[in-house]
Amino acid sequence: MDNTHLEKERADPTNDNAATKLWAVYIAEAEKYDKALVESWRSDMNGMLIFAGLFSAILTAFLIESYKTLTPDSGEATVNLLAQISRQLSAAANGSTLIVPSNISFTPSTTSIICNTLWFIGLGLSLTCALIATLLEQWARDFLHRTEIRSSVIIRARVFSYLYCGLSRFKMHIAVELIPLLLHISLVFFFAGLIAFLVPVNTVIMAVAAGIFAFVTCVYATLTILPLIRLDCPYRTPLSGALWRLMQRVHLFLRQSGASDRTEVAISTSHVKTPMESMFDAATKYSKERFQRDDDAILWTMKSLVDDNELGAFMEAIPDVLWSHEKRRYAYDEHVRHLVDHPDVRLLGRMEHFRHNLSSGLLTTEVSKRRRVLLYKAIWAIGSLCTPGGFSDQTFPDIGRDPDTDAEILHYHASAQAMAHWGNFCAAQSLIHEALRLLNVYKSDKELGGAPDIRPFEDCEQKLHSYGIHLSGYRNWMLQKHMFTARPGIEEAHVPLPTTSLIEEIRGLSSTIPLGIFIRFLTASAAPKSPLYQFDHTRRIISPPRVLLSKEMLNMLHSGLETVVSEKGHASDADGLHRMDDIIRYMISYWDPAAVGPGSRVLPQPFITHLNQCGQQTLEALVHSLPANLWACISATIFHGPFTPQDAVRVRDPAVLNETLIATWRVCSCYDLLENVPITTWEAILEAVSQAISPSLTPSVMAMGKWAVVQAVFWRNGAQVLKDHTSPFTHPVLPLETVVEVPLEFSSVTWEAFRARVIEGWLHTLTEYIECCAMVGLPLMALETVKTIGKFSPQFAIHPDHQTRFALAIQRLFGACTAPTHQEFLRTILDLALFHIYHDPHGSVPWLTSTDARRTLKDTFIQYLGQLSSTESPEIVRRLERITLNLDELHTERPGSDSRQSSILDQPMEASVQCTGGEDIHSRLERPASGLVWKVANET
Known part of the structure; x- marks a missing residue:
């Protein structure tokens, strides 16, 4: 937009309507400033008028006496004439001649002229001040009147701006400062004239007056200079402002004359600070003196509070000065500590009295509720200052027995109570x-x-x-x-x-009490329908260190877990469930076998219940966040049963054992989130499961545990093999028959060899589980187990014995599972990833190289197709038909095909660390492999 159109747009009055709210804010601020300024001028002028009137009256009384010294005195002339006549008569009687002197002209004395001159000037200045003061009062009234004539916001705003610019342009503040200066000058003239007046009268009195004048002059000079040195000085004279400006100009001149960079000096001195601006800077800039002033002011404020209304307003401000919405503030810590420790204030005692008055019955329900919230917030904030060792010998208000049943108050009450207990413990x-x-x-x-x-x-x-x-x-x-x-x-x-x-008992207080406070707080957090006040900050502050837990501490943890798990069973909203999951995770993190006593070598019963009740996402988050050595308790829990405070000697309950095994199964299903769990832990879990008498669950848990061990041996330890030259190729969970040649020099181990051995172990575990399902019937969680351990498909050659065993296991399974309830399990088997290549033969290598294995599978699937009724899903039929067909089409019979399929494993493992494409094995391990996730990269 060009300037012409822009000017027209700015001149259009209709555009001002949109800025009404903006100008309203300006009026509100300008009105406060201008009215305060004008009212201060008017009050000053009133004082000046009174002083000028009194001074003029006093000065006039002195002038009445002093002006007579400027003219001849007729009484003195008469006395002189009578004396002359007396001398003439005396001379005539003696016969002598008397010479009569000629008339002598009158000349006033120098002191008389000086005295009257000074006094008349002072009187003139005083009357001039009175006149200007009267005019200033009229101008001030006129200024306020002009700003309030119109009601339009836009007009009033612009009138305010216009008139204030006039005040600044015509230097009205100088006129205001000039009036007291003229009065002070007239007072100086009065004292000087008084001295001159007393010179011919009496020397002693004149000296006294001169001393008083000198003393007043020194005091006036001190009052003029002192505010220039100390900006907090309340004294000043009209000359102080002039001297300040003179000092600033001199300072500016010295800087300009001594600076090398003129431009920098010009920028830094473009605005000379006024005394008011300098005072504001000195008052707000941080220093030890400012800190002490703030402390004194806050203490005085607290001492001056006389009723609960004022104390409530003060307590409402405490949380804001110590905490923001997200983080801690530290600037006012010492001030609040001083309020608590000061013997004349004793803030906690005042808060206890405030709490007692809430139950007096004199307050309405709403007022009492609001004051309780203020009190709880203040207690919480002060408690957050506490650290072990304490900062006060006072006790926090006892709010544990407050009858707070309102849900809105409970959010604050539980957090405040936890902080109060924490503060008392610290003290x-x-x-x-x-x-x-x-x-x-x-x-x-x-x-x-x-x-x-x-x-x-x-x-x-x-x-x-x-x-x-x-x-x-x-x-x-x-x-x-x-x-x-x-x-x-x-x-x-x-x-x-x-x-x-x-x-x-005394020795254990330092660890038992903090844990008890923490557990009670977390337990209370599970009850409300919404999160407690400042839950995360409270938890972090009162979280005790992990120490050796006593029997009492173990019982506290168990009781807290039991309460939260029970409350979780009654929760319905997602936020509440998620909050309780977090609370359980915080509690169980203290059940660490590396840091606690023998009773914690087994998991608590409520935690076992939680593992079985929580959703998959919650389980994964729990498994991922808790210490790895906590899961070492699983094997001991299976052997001995979970921890309960009532059991001196644990009794093996089949229901409890089954619950523990189900929890073990769920933990094993999240193996990929437990990368730090040692292999020995998984082996101990397998040993415990193998000895557990639970025919309905043991096979599924054993299969899941073996699957976890197979992955632990390779995915996390493959890189370690390259470092310490220990072989995982002969681990007990792996089959003896293998197509992988175990190298004599472990430096020649290739990444493909690791993966091929893993596939063999995985297929061996899956085959064992299918055989078990065919022999003893489907165990509990069979469907979920097969879905979990059957996620991967072979990408390398498999030993023919494993292929044949797998095919025979499938044949027995399909022959044994004839009940209608087993059909879903069979369809899950057909949907395993290892059959995907035969259903959709794109992008993968067929792995069933054994003719016997393929023939067995083909006969099994053809027989199963004959058993399917016409009402079965067409998708299942088509899938079986494609798999049966591709078992022949995807494999070309050739000599030696029963031994192995041509693959990268057919190549001899040379004594080198080279992989396909010339990469060394360390480079290959740093990038993910296709099909399976290679976890060694993160470990190395």
Whole structure:
């Protein structure tokens, strides 16, 4: 758009309607600023008028006396004339002649001229100030009146802007500053004239007046200069602003004269700061002095709060200064800590009183509810400051017994309660160590035959009691103490030694209490229908370190898991289920066999239940996130049964065993997410499953475990084979017959050899499972097991014995599974990936090179086709027909075809590390293979 059209567009008044809201904001801000400025001028002028009037009246009274010294005094002339007549009469009586002097003209004294000059000037200045002050009041009223004549937002905004520009252009602020300056000058003239007036009167009085004037001058000069040095100085005079501008100009001149880069100086000094702007910078710039000022201001604010309304508003601000929506703020930590620790404030005590008043019954339900939320948020925020060792000897408000049943309040109550307990524990940490020290000292002194004083320990125990920490062993010990001391003649020295259980209880408080707080919080998180207030931050803050768990701690974990799993059974919404899954994952992460006691070598019963009830995505997330050594507990759980607090000796319950085996099966199905689990762990699981008496489940779990071991041997250990020269080719889960030549030099092992051996192990495991299904009937989870372990298809040659065994297993299965309920399982077998090549022979190499195996499969499928009724799905019939047909067409009979199919494995394994295409094996391992995912790359 050209300038002409742009100017027309800007001049069009209809466009202003769209900017009404914008200009309304401008008016709101400008009105506050301009009205405050004008009102301050008006109030200043009122004071100036009063001062000018009083000063003028006083000065006029002095002038009435002083102006007489400027003219001859008629009384003095009469006295002189009478004296002259007296002298003449005396001379005539003596006969002498008296010479009469001529008239002497009158000349006022210098001091009189100076005094009156100064006083008349001062009077003129004072009256001028009064006149200007009167005019300024009129101008201020006129300014406000003009801005409020029109109601239109656009017009008022532009009038505000227009008039303010006029104020700035005509320097009205200088006129305002000029009035007090003129009054001060007139006051200086008055003191100077007073000194001149007193010179001919009395020297002493003149000296006193001069001293007062000098003192006032020094004070005035100090008040003028002091705000230029210290910007927080409340004193100033009209000359302070002028001197400030002069100093800035001098500073600018010095910078320009000494700077090499004129452009940089011009840019940096384009705006000279006013005293107000410099004051704002000094007040807001961070420094130790500003920090102390903020602390004093916050303390004063807290001390001045007298009722719950004011205290509630103050507590509402605490969470905002410590936390944002996503992260922690640290700027006000020390201020809040000071509020808690200061003896005159004791914020936690004030909050406890605030909580008590909520139950007084004087508040409405809505007000009480709102104040509870404010209190819980503040408690949570202050608790987040706590670290082990504590920062206060105060206790957090006891909100554990608050009758909060409202779901909206429960979200805040549980988090605040957890933080309050955490804060009390942090503050009691030093007391716990002190109690243990005092008890050990007492025990040592008793063993040496002394009579130690038990009162320090009793005082420490009372303080722990005030933090909500109760020592059960202490009560038993005190009972024994009273029993001894109650007998006549028994002294304090005969009180028995403290029990070992009490010492162990105190020693374990530092780990038991945090875990208890954490478990109670997570358990409470499972109850509400929506997440607790600041759940993630709370969990991270109060999460205890992983330590050796005692029996009590194991029971706490078990109880928490049991509660959450039970609550999960009643949840219906997806968010609630997902939240409870996370809670269970947080809890079970502490059941780490590498960091806890013997009782944790088996998994807890609620966790087994959760593994069987959760969905596949939840299971995969759980398996992926938990420590790998946690799954080492599976084998012990199968052997001994899951952990329960009630069982001193675990009893093998078949139902519990089956539940454990199902959980084991599900864990094995997520093997690809458990890459860090050692092979020995999988082997231990296989050993435990093989000894489990559960005919309906053992075959499926064994097959899944072997499938996991086969993959563990190769996919994760193939790269290690190249490093430590250990061979996985002879692992017990693998078949003895193989087409892979085990090399003497492991440096010549190729990637294809690894994959071929894996395929043999995989087919061997699948064949064993199919044989088991054919002999004993379909076990539980047979369909899911076949779908899981039958995902891969052979890409390399398979030993003929394995092919024949597989074909015979299929023949027995199809002959044994004749019930209608078995048909789905048979169709699942036909849909395995290893038959895809014979259904859709594109992109893969046929692997059934054994004529006997193909003949057996063909006869089996033809017989099965004859058994299918006409109502069967046409897709199943077509699939069987294509597979049967392709078993012949895809294989050309030639001598030696029974031994192996020509493939890359036909080539001898030379003593080199070269693969197809000239790549060395390490380069090949770094990229994924087609068909199967090669996991060695990540391991290397």
